Structures are given as C-alpha cells and as structure tokens.
Amino acid sequence: MSLNNAKHWLQKINDLQLPEKIKIMNVCGGHERTISNAGIRSLLPENIELIPGPGCPVCICPEEDIFLAIQLALNEDVILIAFGDMLQVPVNVSKKEVRTLEQARANGADVRPIASPREAISIANDNSDKKIIFFAAGFETTTSPVAAMIAEGLPENLFILLSGRLTWPAVAMLLESDEPGFDALVAPGHVSTVMGPEEWQFVIEQHHIPTAIAGFEAESMLAALYSVLRQKLDGHLFLDNCYQEVVHDGGNKTAQRYLNETMDVTDNNWRGIGIIPKSGFSLSKQYAAHDARLVFKDYSDDSRRRIGEMPAGCDCAKVVLGKIYPDQCRLYGTACQPETPIGPCMVSDEGACHIWWNTAPRKSKTKKTKSSRLVESI
Amino acid sequence: MSNNITISHGNGGKHMRHLIEDVFAKHLTNDLLNTDSDAALLPLKNQQLMTTVDGFTVQPIIFPGGDIGSLCIHGTVNDLAVSGAIPEFITLGVIIEEGLALDTLDKVVKSMAEAAKEAGVKIVCGDTKVVPRGQGSEVYFTTTGIGYKSSVVDYSTKLIKPGDKILISGSIGDHGAAIMLAREQFGLSGSLKSDSANVISFCQSVYELEGVRFMRDPTRGGIASVLHEFNQATGYGIQMNEADAPIHDEVITICDMLGYEPYYLANEGRVVAVVEAGIAEQVLSIWKKLPNGEKASIIGDITDQHQQVVLQTELGGERIMHELSDTPLPRIC
Ligand code: SF4
Ligand code: SF4
Numbered sequence: 068m069s070l071n072n073a074k075h076w077l078q079k080i081n082d083l084q085l086p087e088k089i090k091i092m093n094v095c096g097g098h099e100r101t102i103s104n105a106g107i108r109s110l111l112p113e114n115i116e117l118i119p120g121p122g123c124p125v126c127i128c129p130e131e132d133i134f135l136a137i138q139l140a141l142n143e144d145v146i147l148i149a150f151g152d153m154l155q156v157p158v159n160v161s162k163k164e165v166r167t168l169e170q171a172r173a174n175g176a177d178v179r180p181i182a183s184p185r186e187a188i189s190i191a192n193d194n195s196d197k198k199i200i201f202f203a204a205g206f207e208t209t210t211s212p213v214a215a216m217i218a219e220g221l222p223e224n225l226f227i228l229l230s231g232r233l234t235w236p237a238v239a240m241l242l243e244s245d246e247p248g249f250d251a252l253v254a255p256g257h258v259s260t261v262m263g264p265e266e267w268q269f270v271i272e273q274h275h276i277p278t279a280i281a282g283f284e285a286e287s288m289l290a291a292l293y294s295v296l297r298q299k300l301d302g303h304l305f306l307d308n309c310y311q312e313v314v315h316d317g318g319n320k321t322a323q324r325y326l327n328e329t330m331d332v333t334d335n336n337w338r339g340i341g342i343i344p345k346s347g348f349s350l351s352k353q354y355a356a357h358d359a360r361l362v363f364k365d366y367s368d369d370s371r372r373r374i375g376e377m378p379a380g381c382d383c384a385k386v387v388l389g390k391i392y393p394d395q396c397r398l399y400g401t402a403c404q405p406e407t408p409i410g411p412c413m414v415s416d417e418g419a420c421h422i423w424w425n426t427a428p429r430k431s432k433t434k435k436t437k438s439s440r441l442v443e444s445i
Numbered sequence: 446m447s448n449n450i451t452i453s454h455g456n457g458g459k460h461m462r463h464l465i466e467d468v469f470a471k472h473l474t475n476d477l478l479n480t481d482s483d484a485a486l487l488p489l490k491n492q493q494l495m496t497t498v499d500g501f502t503v504q505p506i507i508f509p510g511g512d513i514g515s516l517c518i519h520g521t522v523n524d525l526a527v528s529g530a531i532p533e534f535i536t537l538g539v540i541i542e543e544g545l546a547l548d549t550l551d552k553v554v555k556s557m558a559e560a561a562k563e564a565g566v567k568i569v570c571g572d573t574k575v576v577p578r579g580q581g582s583e584v585y586f587t588t589t590g591i592g593y594k595s596s597v598v599d600y601s602t603k604l605i606k607p608g609d610k611i612l613i614s615g616s617i618g619d620h621g622a623a624i625m626l627a628r629e630q631f632g633l634s635g636s637l638k639s640d641s642a643n644v645i646s647f648c649q650s651v652y653e654l655e656g657v658r659f660m661r662d663p664t665r666g667g668i669a670s671v672l673h674e675f676n677q678a679t680g681y682g683i684q685m686n687e688a689d690a691p692i693h694d695e696v697i698t699i700c701d702m703l704g705y706e707p708y709y710l711a712n713e714g715r716v717v718a719v720v721e722a723g724i725a726e727q728v729l730s731i732w733k734k735l736p737n738g739e740k741a742s743i744i745g746d747i748t749d750q751h752q753q754v755v756l757q758t759e760l761g762g763e764r765i766m767h768e769l770s771d772t773p774l775p776r777i778c
Contacts, residue, residue: 070759073760074760074761077760077761104706104758104764104765105758105759105760105761105762106756106757106758106760106761106762106764107762108762108764109762109763109764110760110761110762133521180606283701285760300774355730404770405767405770406770416704423766425767426764426765427764427765428753428755428763428764428765429753429765
C-alpha cells in the first residue's frame with residue numbers, strides 16, 4: 068500500500084515540467100536516512116538536488132562542550148552518561164591526548180552510554196554515593212524528555228550538562244545569509260510533533276520558500292518533495308503537513324510546557340557554524356543546583372571556542388550547512404570513515420557523512436545509475 | 446544439593462560428579478558418550494571428515510524461540526552443513542558462572558539435547574568449569590563439530606561467477622530482532638521468535654547439484670556481511686533486490702524504532718546459497734517445499750557491472766549496503 072503510494076508520488080514528481088535546477092534542503096538526520104535508504108536521489112530527475120542541512124544534534128554540538136564533558140569525566144569522581152553517539156565524537160586536541168569520551172573511558176573514567184534520558188534517573192538512584200553528570204545534547208525532540216525529567220524532580224546527585232538546540236534558528240540563519248543555498252525546505256517531522264508545525268511558517272511568510280513537513284517513510288518524504296515542487300511551480304506557497312498522523316497543530320503542549328518551565332532559550336554556539344541567536348537551551352536559574360556548568364564552573368574554558376572548531380581538513384562545517392555534499396570533502400572515505408571518524412558528521416547515525424558512507428554508491432567504481440530506466444519500469 | 450551452581454561444582458569432586466550425572470549425562474546420553482573416560486572413540490566411515498569450532502555467549506541465555514543450549518547445536522551443525530558435511534559428532538566445553546540456577550542449566554541442557562536429537566548429532570565428550578561470580582555471564586558453551594563430507598562440490602567462493610544467483614532459505618533478521626526484544630532495556634515486547642534451527646535439510650537437499658557454488662549461514666553481521674564476504678572474495682559486484690527479501694513486518698518495525706537495518710541482524714536458522722543461474726529456480730522450489738522453507742527467495746545476483754554491494758530498493762532506487770564497521774548504537778532520538 069504505502070509502497071504504491073510512494074511510487075505514485077514519484078511518478079507525479081517525474082511528470083512535473085521542471086525548467087530550472089531546484090535545491091531542496093532537509094534539516095533532519097532521519098530525513099536524510101529516509102532519502103538515502105530508499106535510494107530516492109537516484110530516482111529523481113537530475114535537476115532536483117536534495118541537500119542535507121543542519122540536521123544532526125551530534126554534529127553541531129560545540130567542541131568545547133564535548134571537551135568539558137571529557138575533562139569532567141577524567142578529573143572528577145563522577146559517572147558521566149551521554150547518548151551513545153556522543154562517545155565517539157573527537158575534539159581538537161593532539162593525538163596524544165584524550166580525544167573522545169570513549170578514550171576517556173578507556174583511560175579509566177566512568178563513562179556510560181545511554182539510549183533514553185530516563186536511564187539517567189536509574190543510574191543516579193543506583194549510585195546514590197556518586198555524582199552523575201548527564202551530558203544531554205540534542206534537538207527539541209531529545210531535549211523535551213530531559214525537560215520533563217527535570218520538571219518531575221531530579222535525584223540530588225544528578226547534574227545536567229545541557230547542550231540542547233532548536234532547529235529553526237539555524238534555518239533562519241541560513242535564510243538570512245547572502246547565500247541560503249536552497250530553494251525549498253523539507254521541515255523535520257519529529258521536531259514539529261513537539262514544537263508544532265507553525266514554527267516553520269516564517270520560512271514561507273518571510274522568505275517565500277516552499278515548505279512541507281515530512282515523516283520518515285519514503286511515501287511521506289516523496290509527498291513532501293512533490294508538494295514543495297508544486298508550490299514552486301504554481302507560486303502558491305503554503306506550509307504543507309505531509310506527516311499528519313503525528314504532527315498536529317500547536318504541537319505537544321505538555322512537552323512545550325516542560326521546556327518553558329525548566330529551560331531558557333539562549334544564544335548558543337553551533338560547532339562549525341558559530342553563535343546563532345536564540346538557538347539553544349540553558350537550564351533556568353531555579354535548577355542551578357543541578358546545572359553541571361555552574362556546579363563545575365572551574366572547568367569552563369572560553370578560550371576553547373577560538374581553537375579551530377573542526378579538525379584539520381574536515382569540511383563538516385560546510386557539510387552541516389549544506390554548502391557541499393559529504394563526498395566533496397577530501398577526507399571522505401579516505402582518512403575519514405565510520406571506524407576512524409575525523410569530524411563529527413562521520414560519527415552519528417544522523418550525520419550526513421555517516422549516512423552517505425553507508426548508502427551512497429561510491430562514485431568512482433559504480434556504474435551510472437539508470438534513474439530513467441528505473442522510473443520507466445514503475 | 447543447593448539450587449544454584451557453586452564453585453564446588455567445578456572442583457572435580459562429588460558435587461561435580463552429580464552435576465555431570467544429573468544434568469549433562471541425563472539429557473545428553475548416547476552410545477558414544479562415556480563420562481568415565483577422558484576421550485571418545487569415534488566410528489570412522491570411508492568419507493572425508495570436516496570439522497568446525499564455535500563459541501556461544503548469547504545474552505539473555507533464554508530468548509523467544511530458543512536458548513543458548515539449542516543455539517549451540519544449531520550454530521555448530523550449520524557451519525558443517527553449509528560446508529557440505531552431514532554433522533555427526535559434537536564435543537562440548539561448558540563454562541558456568543557461579544550462582545546460575547540449576548533449573549536454568551537443566552533447561553538449556555535439555556533443549557540442547559533435543560536440538561542434537563533433531564539434528565542427528567551425538568555429544569561425544571565434554572568438559573565443565575565453574576568460574577567465580579562476575580567472571581562470566583551465566584553460561585558459555587564452546588563446541589567442536591565433526592561431520593562427513595557429503596556434497597559433490599567442494600564449495601568455495603572461487604567457483605562464483607557473474608550471472609550466478611543468490612538465494613536465502615527464509616526470512617531475514619528474526620534472531621537478531623528477537624534478541625533485541627528480549628533485552629528488556631529496550632522496553633519493547635512482541636511476538637517475534639528467533640529463527641534458531643538447524644539447516645541440514647536445506648543444505649543436504651542440494652548436495653547432489655553440480656551448480657551450487659557456495660553456502661553460508663548468515664549469523665553475526667547478518668546477510669549484509671555475507672554479501673560483503675562474497676564481494677571481497679570474488680571482486681564481483683552484488684546486486685540485491687529489496688523487493689525479494691523476505692522480512693517479517695515485526696522485524697521492520699523493531700528496526701525502524703531502533704535505527705537498525707534487518708540486513709545486519711543475525712540469523713541462526715538460515716542459509717544463503719550462490720548457485721548457477723540455470724538451477725536457481727530448481728533450488729528455490731526444493732527449498733520452498735521443506736519445513737520452514739515457505740519464505741525462501743532468490744534475492745540477488747552476482748554481477749561484473751560494478752564491484753559494490755548494491756541494494757535495489759523497493760522503490761526502484763539504488764544504494765550501497767555498507768560493510769558493518771561500528772557497533773550499531775541505538776540512535777539519539
Ligand atoms: S531528533 Fe528527530 S527530527 Fe531531529 S534530527 Fe533526529 S530524527 Fe530528525
Ligand atoms: S568526511 Fe569526515 S572529515 Fe570530511 S566533512 Fe565528513 S566528517 Fe568531516
């Protein structure tokens with residue numbers, strides 16, 4: 068059923084008379100995976116470019132935050148917990164020093180990967196004689212359960228090193244720049260579920276960029292792609308919700324309330340991009356006693372921000388902003404592969420370089436993809 | 446006797462004798478297994494012998510559709526069967542962690558005995574050790590399998606040629622998905638079962654066919670890893686067709702939730718075969734008639750058009766199937 072629908076959307080896209088080149092950006096690692104896993108790029112007309120944009124919370128997590136987490140894990144008598152992906156992201160220090168949380172663990176630090184924020188509570192309760200630091204990096208989707216957890220009351224020994232970010236300000240920043248680099252936007256499904264689809268209205272109203280919210284099935288993605296192409300052709304723009312099963316007007320009010328109650332929206336640094344106004348979350352004052360940044364403030368080191376933000380040779384900053392495709396980085400697939408990531412984009416499952424390495428046909432070796440033949444056969 | 450394994454069960458004395466008699470010998474007894482002797486005498490046929498070794502550390506030790514006992518038989522006999530040998534004998538090394546409930550041990554050894562009976566193999570000798578609590582994970586088994594070579598072809602990746610077809614004997618990823626479900630930290634539950642089973646009948650059914658090139662059981666690393674193995678050994682490209690891949694809906698759902706792909710999940714009761722194109726349909730129809738063979742399918746081709754492992758997606762697109770490199774982690778959202 069949904070496969071037939073997907074083929075139907077694909078056919079409709081291929082039937083469109085598209086005169087110009089059109090670049091469609093997605094800002095969600097999950098979307099990039101949907102596109103890559105279904106091989107959608109190989110099925111679209113050549114003038115449609117699908118660009119992965121700032122969609123991975125691991126990739127844009129500032130280097131100084133990861134550095135801080137590593138220092139805390141190494142020097143304090145704590146258990147440091149983080150989402151699994153964060154453990155392998157390298158910081159910019161010499162090879163002799165500890166570069167990742169994983170290496171910190173190998174050096175004796177108690178670093179534990181978790182899959183869901185709730186595990187933080189149980190680890191804290193099981194180790195009441197220890198300080199637990201939860202390094203919570205993520206977008207609205209991951210940050211709102213952290214907020215809920217805080218609102219419901221944290222164990223005394225649990226401290227939060229918050230590195231939460233909002234998605235839309237990065238898109239706004241791109242759109243306000245001289246060269247946004249895209250003509251249409253696929254807006255993130257999970258984020259809209261939490262924050263409400265209205266958040267993306269500004270893209271249409273202020274910037275006149277066709278926008279549609281997509282889910283994570285090929286069908287929903289293709290429907291969204293068709294929608295933005297039609298909008299572009301017809302000149303009639305509207306925020307199209309192609310993920311109506313879970314994205315509802317207004318979003319998830321409870322999640323938003325938790326975020327408002329426990330966190331402030333602040334200007335924050337994005338790795339490789341810089342400070343984006345009102346783009347991140349900080350714990351609000353009433354939770355100062357649980358804010359790892361305040362409790363362990365001796366460790367904060369502003370000078371780190373000036374040390375090159377990406378490892379030498381790594382083009383993640385351009386990849387994250389959709390300025391180049393992952394395989395245009397010189398290190399892609401040579402020095403930089405998932406087992407030996409140089410930059411953060413090769414680490415996370417949501418990172419564009421990692422997704423491409425896992426799915427995109429290697430250019431030099433593969434035969435030319437016969438998208439025209441494949442489409443005919445549908 | 447206490448209800449849990451203690452260190453004294455491994456000290457060579459009375460407790461150990463009880464353990465061996467009341468658990469292992471009770472279930473595994475056969476005419477070749479002699480607990481009084483240190484070595485077993487094996488009857489020899491006028492055929493070449495093949496042998497394999499394997500270790501089993503699965504957690505949890507009991508999972509939907511099987512347990513470490515049956516798994517250790519299936520894993521061992523399957524390695525022989527896909528290589529062209531009918532399995533006959535197994536030797537068994539057992540490492541038990543102090544504290545394991547005797548009932549649990551009894552249960553997995555019983556299921557081991559049943560699996561061995563079904564596979565037509567005899568456990569001919571064994572060894573038991575107990576390690577202090579915390580130094581093991583309930584129970585580990587290591588096995589050696591011995592069988593008689595019975596296929597007409599000496600299976601080898603060297604025989605694989607462009608144009609050959611790739612078949613699988615059943616659905617993909619059931620074992621890996623069932624194990625993930627059973628690890629309760631994921632907080633999921635479902636009706637899915639491991640595919641753990643012996644594949645002797647599938648292999649034996651094609652031993653007489655000249656056009657069979659190579660067979661493999663896609664265990665750890667899943668079907669993707671087997672395809673990469675073919676690719677690396679031969680230098681030829683692999684073209685796999687997603688639409689033909691038999692995958693249970695539950696497996697897809699679990700993978701979607703956790704950010705895995707079924708092609709990388711372990712299977713414990715499946716065979717992947719590369720065969721000459723001319724006999725592919727014949728093998729398929731033989732397999733489909735066997736018990737558990739309904740889902741058998743021709744899933745891809747060996748090609749000289751490219752040198753990668755390429756998946757033709759259901760939608761008709763193409764992408765590569767990467768080689769498993771990092772441990773798959775649950776994703777961040
Ligand atoms: S958190 Fe969800 S919406 Fe955000 S990038 Fe990940 S998959 Fe996309
Ligand atoms: S390929 Fe590696 S080095 Fe290049 S941009 Fe991606 S992560 Fe950075």
